[in-house]
Amino acid sequence: MRGNLRRRLGVVAAIGAATTLALTACAGNAAPADEAPELELSDEPVTLSFTWWGNDTRHAITEELIAAFEEEHPNITIEPQYTDWAGYWDKLSTSVAAGDIPDIIQMDEKQLSTYAANGVLMDLGGLSSVLSTGDYPAAVLGTGALDGTQYGVPVGINSYTIIANRDLLDQYGVDLPDDETWTWDDFVDTAAEVAEASGGAIAGTQSWGFEDGGLNNWLRQRDSALYTTDGEVAATEEDLESWWEFLLEATKAGATPAPSATIERESGGLAESFTATNQSAFGPWWSNQVQALRDASGQDLVALRVPSTDGASDGWPYYKPSMFWSASSKTEHPAEVATFLDYLANSEDAADLLLAERGVPANERIRDYITPKLDDVNQTVVGFLDDLAPEVGDAPPATPPGGGAIEAIIDQHTQKVLFGELTPDQAATSFLAELQQALDDAAV
Amino acid sequence: MSALGELRRIKGSTPPKQRNQNRAAFLFLLPWFLGLALVTIGPMAASLGLSFTRYNLLSPPRFNGIDNFVRMLEDERLHTSLGVTFQYVFISVPLQLGLALLLAVALDRGLRGLSFYRSAFYLPSLLGASVAIAMLWRQIFGVDGLVNTVLAWFGIEGQGWISNPDTALGTLMVLNVWTFGSPMVIFLAGLRQIPAMYYEAAAVDGASRRQQFWRITMPLLTPIIFFNLILQLIGAFQSFTQAFIVSGGTGGPVDSTLFYTLYLYQRGFANLDMGYASAMAWLLLVIIAAFTAINFWASKYWVFYDDQD
Amino acid sequence: MTKTDPAVDLAPLTESVVTGLPPEQVRDDRRKNAFRKPVSSLIRHAILIAAALLMLYPVIWMVVSSVRPNDVIFREPGIIFDSFEISNYVDGWNALSYPFNTYLLNSALVVLGSIVGNLVSCSMAAYAFARLDFTGKRFWFAIMLLSIMLPIHVIIVPQYVLFSQLGWVNTFLPLIVPKLLATDAFFIFLMVQFIRGIPRELDEAARIDGAGHPRIFLQIILPLMVPALATVTIFTFIWTWNDFFSQLIYLTKPALYTVPLALNAFQDAQSATDFGEMFAMSVVSLIPIFLIFLFGQRFLIKGIATTGIK
Numbered sequence A: 001m002r003g004n005l006r007r008r009l010g011v012v013a014a015i016g017a018a019t020t021l022a023l024t025a026c027a028g029n030a031a032p033a034d035e036a037p038e039l040e041l042s043d044e045p046v047t048l049s050f051t052w053w054g055n056d057t058r059h060a061i062t063e064e065l066i067a068a069f070e071e072e073h074p075n076i077t078i079e080p081q082y083t084d085w086a087g088y089w090d091k092l093s094t095s096v097a098a099g100d101i102p103d104i105i106q107m108d109e110k111q112l113s114t115y116a117a118n119g120v121l122m123d124l125g126g127l128s129s130v131l132s133t134g135d136y137p138a139a140v141l142g143t144g145a146l147d148g149t150q151y152g153v154p155v156g157i158n159s160y161t162i163i164a165n166r167d168l169l170d171q172y173g174v175d176l177p178d179d180e181t182w183t184w185d186d187f188v189d190t191a192a193e194v195a196e197a198s199g200g201a202i203a204g205t206q207s208w209g210f211e212d213g214g215l216n217n218w219l220r221q222r223d224s225a226l227y228t229t230d231g232e233v234a235a236t237e238e239d240l241e242s243w244w245e246f247l248l249e250a251t252k253a254g255a256t257p258a259p260s261a262t263i264e265r266e267s268g269g270l271a272e273s274f275t276a277t278n279q280s281a282f283g284p285w286w287s288n289q290v291q292a293l294r295d296a297s298g299q300d301l302v303a304l305r306v307p308s309t310d311g312a313s314d315g316w317p318y319y320k321p322s323m324f325w326s327a328s329s330k331t332e333h334p335a336e337v338a339t340f341l342d343y344l345a346n347s348e349d350a351a352d353l354l355l356a357e358r359g360v361p362a363n364e365r366i367r368d369y370i371t372p373k374l375d376d377v378n379q380t381v382v383g384f385l386d387d388l389a390p391e392v393g394d395a396p397p398a399t400p401p402g403g404g405a406i407e408a409i410i411d412q413h414t415q416k417v418l419f420g421e422l423t424p425d426q427a428a429t430s431f432l433a434e435l436q437q438a439l440d441d442a443a444v
Numbered sequence B: 001m002s003a004l005g006e007l008r009r010i011k012g013s014t015p016p017k018q019r020n021q022n023r024a025a026f027l028f029l030l031p032w033f034l035g036l037a038l039v040t041i042g043p044m045a046a047s048l049g050l051s052f053t054r055y056n057l058l059s060p061p062r063f064n065g066i067d068n069f070v071r072m073l074e075d076e077r078l079h080t081s082l083g084v085t086f087q088y089v090f091i092s093v094p095l096q097l098g099l100a101l102l103l104a105v106a107l108d109r110g111l112r113g114l115s116f117y118r119s120a121f122y123l124p125s126l127l128g129a130s131v132a133i134a135m136l137w138r139q140i141f142g143v144d145g146l147v148n149t150v151l152a153w154f155g156i157e158g159q160g161w162i163s164n165p166d167t168a169l170g171t172l173m174v175l176n177v178w179t180f181g182s183p184m185v186i187f188l189a190g191l192r193q194i195p196a197m198y199y200e201a202a203a204v205d206g207a208s209r210r211q212q213f214w215r216i217t218m219p220l221l222t223p224i225i226f227f228n229l230i231l232q233l234i235g236a237f238q239s240f241t242q243a244f245i246v247s248g249g250t251g252g253p254v255d256s257t258l259f260y261t262l263y264l265y266q267r268g269f270a271n272l273d274m275g276y277a278s279a280m281a282w283l284l285l286v287i288i289a290a291f292t293a294i295n296f297w298a299s300k301y302w303v304f305y306d307d308q309d
Numbered sequence C: 001m002t003k004t005d006p007a008v009d010l011a012p013l014t015e016s017v018v019t020g021l022p023p024e025q026v027r028d029d030r031r032k033n034a035f036r037k038p039v040s041s042l043i044r045h046a047i048l049i050a051a052a053l054l055m056l057y058p059v060i061w062m063v064v065s066s067v068r069p070n071d072v073i074f075r076e077p078g079i080i081f082d083s084f085e086i087s088n089y090v091d092g093w094n095a096l097s098y099p100f101n102t103y104l105l106n107s108a109l110v111v112l113g114s115i116v117g118n119l120v121s122c123s124m125a126a127y128a129f130a131r132l133d134f135t136g137k138r139f140w141f142a143i144m145l146l147s148i149m150l151p152i153h154v155i156i157v158p159q160y161v162l163f164s165q166l167g168w169v170n171t172f173l174p175l176i177v178p179k180l181l182a183t184d185a186f187f188i189f190l191m192v193q194f195i196r197g198i199p200r201e202l203d204e205a206a207r208i209d210g211a212g213h214p215r216i217f218l219q220i221i222l223p224l225m226v227p228a229l230a231t232v233t234i235f236t237f238i239w240t241w242n243d244f245f246s247q248l249i250y251l252t253k254p255a256l257y258t259v260p261l262a263l264n265a266f267q268d269a270q271s272a273t274d275f276g277e278m279f280a281m282s283v284v285s286l287i288p289i290f291l292i293f294l295f296g297q298r299f300l301i302k303g304i305a306t307t308g309i310k
Helices: A002-027 A056-072 A085-097 A109-117 A138-142 A166-171 A184-197 A212-221 A237-252 A259-267 A287-297 A334-346 A348-354 A364-373 A376-391 A403-418 A424-442 B002-011 B022-050 B067-074 B076-106 B114-127 B133-141 B146-153 B168-178 B181-192 B196-204 B209-237 B241-246 B260-270 B274-302 C011-018 C023-032 C036-066 C087-094 C100-131 C137-146 C152-165 C173-180 C185-196 C200-208 C213-224 C226-242 C245-250 C259-265 C275-300
Strands: A046-053 A076-083 A104-107 A156-158 A160-165 A203-205 A280-286 A301-304 A324-327
Touching: A046 A056, A046 A085, A046 A334, A056 A076, A056 A334, A056 A348, A076 A085, A076 A334, A076 C259, A085 B260, A085 C152, A085 C245, A104 A109, A104 A334, A109 A324, A109 A403, A156 A287, A160 A166, A160 A212, A160 A287, A166 A280, A184 A203, A184 A237, A184 A280, A212 A237, A212 A280, A212 A403, A237 A403, A237 A424, A259 A403, A259 B133, A280 A287, A287 A301, A287 A376, A301 A376, A324 A334, A334 A348, A334 A364, A348 A364, A364 A376, A403 A424, A403 B260, B022 B274, B022 C100, B022 C137, B022 C152, B022 C173, B022 C213, B067 B274, B076 B168, B076 B181, B076 B209, B076 B260, B114 B181, B114 C036, B114 C226, B114 C275, B133 B146, B133 B168, B133 B241, B133 C036, B168 B241, B181 B209, B181 C185, B181 C226, B181 C275, B196 B209, B209 B274, B209 C185, B241 B260, B260 B274, B260 C152, B274 C137, B274 C152, C036 C275, C087 C100, C087 C275, C100 C137, C100 C173, C100 C185, C100 C213, C100 C226, C100 C259, C100 C275, C137 C185, C152 C173, C152 C245, C173 C245, C185 C226, C200 C213, C213 C226, C226 C259, C226 C275, C245 C259, C259 C275
Parallel strands: A046 A076, A046 A104, A203 A280
Antiparallel strands: A104 A324, A160 A280, A160 A301
16 A cells, blocks of 8 residues: 555645745735834844846945945945846746845836736835935936835936947948937938948948847837836737837848848847947947947947837937835835835945946936046946936836736747748737737736 | 577576465565655646636636647647658668768777777767857858858858758758767677677577677677667657757747657647646647557567567 | 678678577687688778768768867868867856856756666656556557657747746756656557567566566566567667757756756857857767767677577
8 A cells, every 4th residue: 555655645746836825925915015214223233135137347346235235334235146147037026926025125117017907016215215206307317116106216227329430430431420319210221321332341230130129219209109108008019010120121122131130149148249249330339338339349449229100309318217226015124124125225435336337326406426436438428317307208108917028029029020931011910919918818 | 480489499497387476576566656646646736627728827727728729720830840850750760860870880899999999989879969069050051051161162062051941851861861970879788798608508509690680699689789770769759958059049040850759848838828838738648658559569560578488 | 792792682681690609609610711711801891980970970071170270160170180178168058147067967967867767767658658558558558659749839838837836937947857757658569569578488477477467577578578678778868968949948046057957058140159158068968978878888788689589
């Protein structure tokens, strides 16, 4: 009968594990922590876990910052947990499933609502006695709020930009265009001109259509948007069709590289991009990537405004928060979490270490404080963002839960359009269906 | 198969029918039983349970019956990924095993510097799963890669092999074949396991080398060939890392390298749809189990075990 | 096609198999082949060297890139040693929170535990499946195979919950303990196949001498399956050394990071990656596996044929 006993043991273990899973998952969704207007710091030693994504430079400066904080608060220990972007989300979701949520979380705009809607993130409003957000412009701060609840403090601000390589433009005798008046057609013409002048040695511009920044700008120029404020899809088939149509036109005009070259570089990330390897005169990027691109390319790169349909840049450019600081709704030490968040958000000592590595600070006081200390490249980025200020409109409505899937959906459809497997209007229909499906799936 | 008859003759009489050895077997299997009960069965059962739920990892799972399985019927990307995976399994596994066997036999003995060659052929397998492989692969099959450079010497204009939907899967098959070192090592060990007495007996009977190879080496290697076949089959069906790294996690271009497990991973972690991913995993289990069962059945006809009577 | 092309003609194959024969016969062969052999082996070397170079091109590219300045790696393709930037190694070694030897040591600990676990537990289970007759053998064997057919991505979340309940997250236990419990069932199957290749007469002889199963296992079977044990060691080493996903999930403290996690910390697709340093450390991390293989293969090819069992 030993066989039976063994089998029974196996079943018991299986049930045990399954129940554990269900139980922890339940625990992970308990009622939100009570608001604690008066936060009391503990005298006992407290350990907080702090997780972020990034590369080795970021890991190094963040660990320095932790050391500086711990010196000021000897009873608080911050336990760092870091990985790259891709591994970060696998790890975070797995640990949430087991109820081990890190106390302080570096959060992305596209994931914020998903995590907030599932009760993972803390309402930071309850920390306001310690965590001050007074130096943030209301519009920027609002990007971290959903339905009036503050789930994240914006870290840096970013803007979509066309990066031009001035050395390459000089080399092929093409003038730097005036980015305050240029249209999409000007952009494609100039790019095609450079490509032709180089005899095919370099591309005019990198292709676009692999993430939502470019699409957001395109939609905003057409007085549309990706989402409504209610979290529905707002973009129409016509909007999307025109976007891919224009990409095809640019490809036909010889402004962008061949699709296969584009796709190949795309999977290589920033380091292998045309811009970073000085193989294209223009490329669409986020402003906080200028520094990394400059380092990789070694040439004179400058950030330009995104072209427009009518040559006027007003109301549609926007500041995107590069990331947020969020906290776990399950933390046992809200006061210490608030103290650390306040340090990250408002401390000049922290800013001295962070500089603009996570984007130009969204906190205006800190931005003014830090700007003179930045290197030339980052100063030009701050200058670019400042110049843009009068033209900037409201931030686009927040990504609804499940919207994190958009990047993969865009990438997949752009590839199909470039390789001629879908026409722009077919792609538009399919794109909207898949995005809607992702949102429906995530509905809680 | 007179040589096999010969073998049986050498081996002498067959061992007597053994009595039931439950007690000894239980002791020898104890660690494995513990692992099964404590580490393996629980998570497997949990994933089976989750396949009948909507589970986004962040909130508790909710039962939704067979919804996930119904959705699988209509999921075009899932069908694409099955197609990609089957192509990959049926082309790259035989190629890789054939090459591994050929080189294992060639590198077994009889030449100087064999340990160097073995290491050289094995080295790529060490790299097979490293993050650096993506860059290395673009250096070879990229628009400006080695393959196109060599083609250019012959005046042939190349293309972006990795980024062309028609050839991208092919480059991953090459990548798999390139790491043939793993099965090769197992073959090498298998070759050394063949008792020399069989060759001696055959030589006494005047068998030529070729006859010895086909009548002794090959039959006695069949258990190892069979093992490698099963191992590579399961591995290829579950193939994930290489496509993940080379395509940057997308399975692109245009889903041409969207392996089944890569799609499963995207659904489970990127779309936070672990219920669906679990359902997909159990479909994969059924597929793999079916192929494995067919192979076990077929093995009766071509695998020779020395302990058979 | 020449007669010596290994891709076409089986003659060299059979030859190399047969040259593994006992010494007296090899001497015999030498005499017969005195004329043909130098030419044939020269051609075989040429072919093997060409093939080795082809196989090694990506590895060589990585080594070359590891001594290039970061900004040159992708701008100037090719594999010529045009610069020698040893600083990638120095900086890479110290680029992360801890010097790289911390990660090497962590990986070594995990690998060592896994190897011991797999060797002991899998060989025991394999002995039972290959040599013992017990109730439900086929059923348990099928269960064993089924347990390796589910992709890790759906197993890892429930498993994480389990280990998290035990308080094992952020220790090496979730990575090592399963190996002690023979969950790498591939290796059981591998060793079953090897044990079945060992003639049963040997067990029988031992049994007649009064040996029980533990003694037969330890004194007859284990010594005869050294190649299989070497294979398991090499494979466990490499799989564990390269395993990224489970180490990513279970280890969150940088002090516990292993080599794959450390290498991954160099890169981030959204920002700049120091490829020179990453390649340099990749080369460093390859050295232990390469050495293990170089020395391990001695045991790999030490089979019955060479241990003189007749």
